[in-house]
Amino acid sequence: MKIKPLVNNFIKPEYKRDLSGGLDIYFQTDVILNPNQVNQIPLGFASEVPEGHIALLLPRSSAGIKGIGLRNTVGVIDADYRGEWLAYITLDPICDKPITFKRGERALQALIVPFSRVAIELTDTLSETGRGDTGFGGTGK
Numbered sequence: 001m002k003i004k005p006l007v008n009n010f011i012k013p014e015y016k017r018d019l020s021g022g023l024d025i026y027f028q029t030d031v032i033l034n035p036n037q038v039n040q041i042p043l044g045f046a047s048e049v050p051e052g053h054i055a056l057l058l059p060r061s062s063a064g065i066k067g068i069g070l071r072n073t074v075g076v077i078d079a080d081y082r083g084e085w086l087a088y089i090t091l092d093p094i095c096d097k098p099i100t101f102k103r104g105e106r107a108l109q110a111l112i113v114p115f116s117r118v119a120i121e122l123t124d125t126l127s128e129t130g131r132g133d134t135g136f137g138g139t140g141k
Contacts, residue, residue: 001055001112002048006084010044011104022060022109025085031101035091038071043085049112051079056111057087063107066099067092077110 003012011026028044049055057075059068071088087108091099101107 004046007044022111024106025108026104026106027101029103033089033091033099035095039089041087041089046082046084049077049079053112053114054078058109060109067095068107
C-alpha cells in the first residue's frame with residue numbers, strides 16, 4: 001500500500017509482529033483526548049489502498065480497554081480516497097479525565113481487507129434459513 005507522509009519526521013504504520021493482521025497507526029504529535037466530546041485527530045498521512053480492498057480503521061484492543069472508541073465505530077477508507085486519514089475519537093462515558101498520548105504512541109490500527117461488489121436485485125421473497133429473522137443474539141438461542 002502506498003502511503004504519502006503529510007508531516008515531518010513521519011512514523012510509518014507497521015505490523016508489529018509476523019502474524020499481526022492490524023497495521024499499527026502512530027500518533028504523529030502529542031494528543032489529548034478530552035471526555036464528552038469528539039476529538040478529531042489528523043493521522044499525518046494519505047494513502048493509496050490497493051484496488052479491490054478497503055482499509056478499516058479501528059481502535060487497538062489496548063485502547064479499547066481504556067475506553068477509547070471511534071465516533072463512527074469503524075472508519076472505512078476506500079481505495080479511491082486520497083485525503084488525509086482522520087480519526088474521530090471519543091471516550092467512554094466512564095472516562096471523566098483526558099487521556100494523553102505522546103507522539104509515537106499507538107491507539108489505532110488498520111485492517112486492509114479485500115471486498116466483493118455484488119449486484120443488487122430487488123425481490124419480494126428471500127430463501128429460508130434455520131435462523132430466519134432472529135436478530136441480535138439469535139445465533140445463541
